[in-house]
Amino acid sequence: MALLDRSEWYDVARATNWTPRYVTETDLFPPDLSDPFGLPMTAWEAFDEPYKVSYREYVKVQREKDSNAYSVKAALSRSKYYDSADEGYLSLLKLHYGAVSLTEYQACQAQGRMSRFSKAPGMRNTATFGMMDEMRHTQLQLFFPHELLARDRQFDWAHEAAHTKNWAVLGGRHTMDDIMMTRDAITTSIMLSFAFETGLTNLQMVGLASDSEAMGDFTFSNMITSIQSDEARHAQLGTPSIEILIKNGKKAEAQKALDISFWRVWRLFAILTGIPMDYYIPLKNRHMSFKEFMHEWVIKQFARQLSDIGLEKPWYWDLFLDDIENHHHCQQGGIWSWRPTVWWNPPGAVGPKERAWLEQKYPGWNDSYGRYWDVITGNLLDGHEEKTHPNCIPVICNMCQIPVSNRPGPKWKARVYQLDYQGKRFNFCTPVCKWIFEQEPERYKDFETIVDRMFSGVIDPPTLPQVLIYMGIGVVSNGGRDGYDYSWVDGHRKQAAE
Amino acid sequence: MADIDDLSKPLKTFSHLAKLKRRPSEYEIVSTNLIWSTEDPKRPWAMSPTVPLSKWYIQYRNESPLKHPDWNAFRDPEQIVYRTYNMMQDGQEAYVDGLLNDHNRTEHDKGLSASWLKTLVRLYTPGRYPIHALQMGSAYLVQLAHASTVENCAMFQAADQLRWLQRLAYRTKELSKFHPNAGFGTTERKAWEDDPAWQGFRELIEKTLIAYDWGEHFVALNLITKPAFDEAFLRQLGAAARNHGDTLFGLLSDAQLIDSERSRRWSKALIDFLVKVPGNQAVLDGWVKKWAPLADKAIEAYCSALPDSPDAASSAKAAARDWRKSLGLAA
Ligand SMILES: [Fe+2]
Ligand SMILES: [Fe+2]
Ligand SMILES: [Zn+2]
Numbered sequence: 001m002a003l004l005d006r007s008e009w010y011d012v013a014r015a016t017n018w019t020p021r022y023v024t025e026t027d028l029f030p031p032d033l034s035d036p037f038g039l040p041m042t043a044w045e046a047f048d049e050p051y052k053v054s055y056r057e058y059v060k061v062q063r064e065k066d067s068n069a070y071s072v073k074a075a076l077s078r079s080k081y082y083d084s085a086d087e088g089y090l091s092l093l094k095l096h097y098g099a100v101s102l103t104e105y106q107a108c109q110a111q112g113r114m115s116r117f118s119k120a121p122g123m124r125n126t127a128t129f130g131m132m133d134e135m136r137h138t139q140l141q142l143f144f145p146h147e148l149l150a151r152d153r154q155f156d157w158a159h160e161a162a163h164t165k166n167w168a169v170l171g172g173r174h175t176m177d178d179i180m181m182t183r184d185a186i187t188t189s190i191m192l193s194f195a196f197e198t199g200l201t202n203l204q205m206v207g208l209a210s211d212s213e214a215m216g217d218f219t220f221s222n223m224i225t226s227i228q229s230d231e232a233r234h235a236q237l238g239t240p241s242i243e244i245l246i247k248n249g250k251k252a253e254a255q256k257a258l259d260i261s262f263w264r265v266w267r268l269f270a271i272l273t274g275i276p277m278d279y280y281i282p283l284k285n286r287h288m289s290f291k292e293f294m295h296e297w298v299i300k301q302f303a304r305q306l307s308d309i310g311l312e313k314p315w316y317w318d319l320f321l322d323d324i325e326n327h328h329h330c331q332q333g334g335i336w337s338w339r340p341t342v343w344w345n346p347p348g349a350v351g352p353k354e355r356a357w358l359e360q361k362y363p364g365w366n367d368s369y370g371r372y373w374d375v376i377t378g379n380l381l382d383g384h385e386e387k388t389h390p391n392c393i394p395v396i397c398n399m400c401q402i403p404v405s406n407r408p409g410p411k412w413k414a415r416v417y418q419l420d421y422q423g424k425r426f427n428f429c430t431p432v433c434k435w436i437f438e439q440e441p442e443r444y445k446d447f448e449t450i451v452d453r454m455f456s457g458v459i460d461p462p463t464l465p466q467v468l469i470y471m472g473i474g475v476v477s478n479g480g481r482d483g484y485d486y487s488w489v490d491g492h493r494k495q496a497a498e
Numbered sequence: 499m500a501d502i503d504d505l506s507k508p509l510k511t512f513s514h515l516a517k518l519k520r521r522p523s524e525y526e527i528v529s530t531n532l533i534w535s536t537e538d539p540k541r542p543w544a545m546s547p548t549v550p551l552s553k554w555y556i557q558y559r560n561e562s563p564l565k566h567p568d569w570n571a572f573r574d575p576e577q578i579v580y581r582t583y584n585m586m587q588d589g590q591e592a593y594v595d596g597l598l599n600d601h602n603r604t605e606h607d608k609g610l611s612a613s614w615l616k617t618l619v620r621l622y623t624p625g626r627y628p629i630h631a632l633q634m635g636s637a638y639l640v641q642l643a644h645a646s647t648v649e650n651c652a653m654f655q656a657a658d659q660l661r662w663l664q665r666l667a668y669r670t671k672e673l674s675k676f677h678p679n680a681g682f683g684t685t686e687r688k689a690w691e692d693d694p695a696w697q698g699f700r701e702l703i704e705k706t707l708i709a710y711d712w713g714e715h716f717v718a719l720n721l722i723t724k725p726a727f728d729e730a731f732l733r734q735l736g737a738a739a740r741n742h743g744d745t746l747f748g749l750l751s752d753a754q755l756i757d758s759e760r761s762r763r764w765s766k767a768l769i770d771f772l773v774k775v776p777g778n779q780a781v782l783d784g785w786v787k788k789w790a791p792l793a794d795k796a797i798e799a800y801c802s803a804l805p806d807s808p809d810a811a812s813s814a815k816a817a818a819r820d821w822r823k824s825l826g827l828a829a
Contacts, residue, residue, distance in 0.1 A: 002599055002602040002603050003595060003598060003599055003602070004668060004671055004672060008671050009664070009667045009668045009670065009671035009672075010667070012626070012667035012670050012671055012683055013626070013663050013664045013666075013667035015626075015686075015687070016626060016627060016630040016663070018627055018687060018690055018691055019691060020704050021691070021700065021701075021704070022700065022701040022704040022705055023704045023705060023707070023708050027708045028704065028707060028708060032550035032551070032554075033550070033551070033554065054664055055587075055591070055657070055660055055661040055664050055665075056591045056594075056595065056661075056664070059583075059584045059587040059588040059591055060584075060588050060591070062580075062584045063581075063584040063585055063588045066580070066581045066584060070581065102532055102534060105532040105533070105646060106533070106534060106535070108640060108649065108653060109640060109641045109642075109643070109649070112637045112638070112640035112641035112653075112656075113637075113641045115633070115634065115637035115640075115656065116634045116635075116637040116638045116641060121630075124630075124633070124634065124637075125660055125663075127637075128633060128637065128656050128657060128660045129657075129660075131637070131640060131653055131656070132580070132653060132657055135580050135650060135653055136580045136581075138528065138532060139528035139529070139579055139580050139581070142512075142527060142528045143524070143527060143528050146511065146512060146527050149508065149509040149510065149511065149512065150508045150509065150510060151508065152508070153505060153507075153508060153509055156509055156512055156513050158512075159512045159513075159514060159531070160512070160513065160514070162534045163531070163534065163537070170544070173534065173544050174544040177543040177544040177545055178544070178545055181535070181543050181545075181551065182543050182545045182549050182550075182551035182552060183551070184551075442546060442548065442549075443545050443546050443549050444545070444546070445546070446546055447544055447545070447546070474505065476513065477505055478505050
């Protein structure tokens with residue numbers, strides 16, 4: 001074939017900046033949507049996306065990937081896998097689809113913003129593929145759960161979740177709206193492409209793919225791996241942005257964007273991934289704890305990427321390391337207790353064997369989280385299921401929208417970080433969430449948490465049945481119950497009998 | 499009580515599609531009702547309505563004079579999904595690869611006349627700027643879309659524009675290899691910025707890009723600017739190419755027009771969908787009247803530079819106008 005190599009013409013296709021004459025440059029690239037840091041157009045022309053692909057290659061490769069992913073799906077409709085699938089694992093799937101499918105779709109608009117408003121021609125082209133990728137991820141992650149609707153109505157949340165005001169959805173939307181839907185093109189490339197897609201999607205995608213493989217669900221693991229291969233490509237449009245900002249004296253600005261977004265996404269993904277890994281996957285199928293996974297896939301790799309690019313670890317790195325030991329254990333307790341409010345069936349799954357595993361992976365677990373579960377186990381053994389449902393209203397963090405909760409036990413350090421702003425008191429789970437709020441209070445101050453809405457009259461009357469309806473429970477599907485119908489307590493019963 | 503409301507009954511499809519009373523297509527399952535920022539017109543995002551991006555969505559999308567009570571009811575007439583788009587375009591790209599390969603082997607570019615090469619370097623290869631600008635404009639339609647079914651059409655359109663930007667870059671490089679001193683790859687920016695033949699399109703496109711109201715942007719981009727550009731650049735320059743022995747350009751522009759026709763089909767479907775709502779016809783007509791003269795001016799400036807093509811401008815203008823008329827809009 002006498003065809004030219006991509007490298008021969010690629011640069012011509014990204015020599016597309018021109019000097020506008022009939023409109024102003026500020027009108028063409030409004031700083032609020034484009035570049036609020038004020039770098040000249042020529043500075044952005046140095047943007048060099050590390051992963052290059054042509055349209056010709058793209059449609060060919062993506063066609064092949066889809067042919068692969070969808071052929072596994074054809075096999076799925078014949079297989080009986082999901083008829084006998086573990087309920088904890090099904091909860092992982094329901095949580096994943098509800099949280100992820102439509103989030104992928106909003107990302108199309110974020111990529112569209114970079115494609116239109118970036119002053120870097122290379123970013124504009126790469127983000128055009130990026131938005132196509134996100135369309136793919138949406139479509140795959142709607143098509144697959146659609147197949148499961150006939151067996152379980154909770155899979156309807158794959159499409160409906162984002163259209164409800166479920167508390168778990170509000171947390172996800174608040175984070176995503178913050179980091180990818182209301183930021184200029186350059187900040188989006190740091191927050192979405194670098195902090196989220198480079199730093200943390202591995203967590204969701206690689207982690208879940210290996211879990212589902214261990215569960216024998218090759219349909220899902222294959223799909224997720226295929227999605228991750230797209231992410232790995234378009235995630236790379238964050239690095240050149242940061243390099244250009246640093247080169248032009250804007251390191252502090254880039255660092256701050258990273259610090260805000262990394263924390264926000266972390267708080268969310270620890271729930272999405274950490275809880276399923278350490279609690280929903282049956283013990284015999286667990287191959288790595290969430291903490292081990294974080295150290296292997298996120299901390300080591302991401303810290304190296306940060307230093308390669310010339311940024312520092314976020315200022316809260318120690319708090320982050322501490323959060324890895326605690327956040328998802330707290331939320332497992334919280335979500336399980338509030339199981340009627342979610343669209344999956346979270347298993348308690350802390351029988352004697354599971355507890356031994358948790359203690360080994362997280363030394364001190366028994367003395368802290370274990371005590372919390374002792375009370376619950378005791379109530380279940382005594383036949384007081386009703387006592388396992390809390391009757392107090394949690395405090396919700398005004399940033400991450402997640403209930404404020406800390407490690408229980410003798411070294412209990414439960415506390416709320418508070419801030420009074422314009423006559424209103426705001427509560428935060430950690431100094432980091434509080435710090436993010438303080439960076440731009442006007443941006444965040446008027447968002448009502450689910451609990452605020454009970455007191456402000458948005459949820460009226462603020463009774464439990466009404467709150468559930470407000471959150472889509474009993475509307476889209478029934479709410480959750482213990483995934484194993486408390487069978488994990490049996491081990492404790494035997495122990496008690498011995 | 500319908501099954502859909504009885505939570506103990508399983509679902510055959512997503513609940514939002516159950517009202518169809520038939521099995522939804524793959525397209526409907528994966529493409530409909532996917533945007534979460536349209537539920538509260540005063541607050542598109544969880545962030546304060548006063549942050550710049552929220553204000554932008556409120557002003558330019560939610561408060562656009564172009565209205566529809568149910569944007570989500572729009573359907574792509576071809577029901578294209580990501581999977582089928584790639585199949586289609588992989589086939590199309592294989593065809594283009596074949597064209598390029600054949601013509602390279604026969605040293606097609608070597609045989610082009612000196613005068614035609616001057617036309618190419620002046621009126622063809624600078625086209626990467628407008629083609630890319632149309633990509634940017636299409637991405638804007640994506641960013642601010644009211645409904646996922648509209649957004650998807652705009653995404654495919656943006657990807658199509660990137661396709662032809664890259665094919666044009668490819669041709670620029672290839673021509674420069676056969677004719678290293680003809681200015682290919684070095685003079686395009688100057689031509690786009692200064693050559694009088696391009697200034698009409700440059701003005702039209704720059705102004706289209708900053709027409710930030712979603713409705714006006716759609717009209718200016720999809721009904722005016724893109725059709726005008728395609729008529730002049732693909733159809734008229736393509737015709738001139740055939741007369742000057744540039745077989746390859748003629749075939750490539752035909753291939754590109756396949757994508758342009760798809761853009762027109764979904765644009766027409768959207769107009770049909772919109773004019774059913776009282777008030778929209780007048781709004782659309784107003785925008786067409788505002789933008790069409792600028793497009794005619796652009797076509798005239800460009801086509802008057804085409805060699806041996808005295809009717810090019812009038813043909814291109816008539817084709818663009820006839821198409822707008824076929825939509826039932828003021829032409
Ligand atoms: Fe994605
Ligand atoms: Fe992504
Ligand atoms: Zn928080």
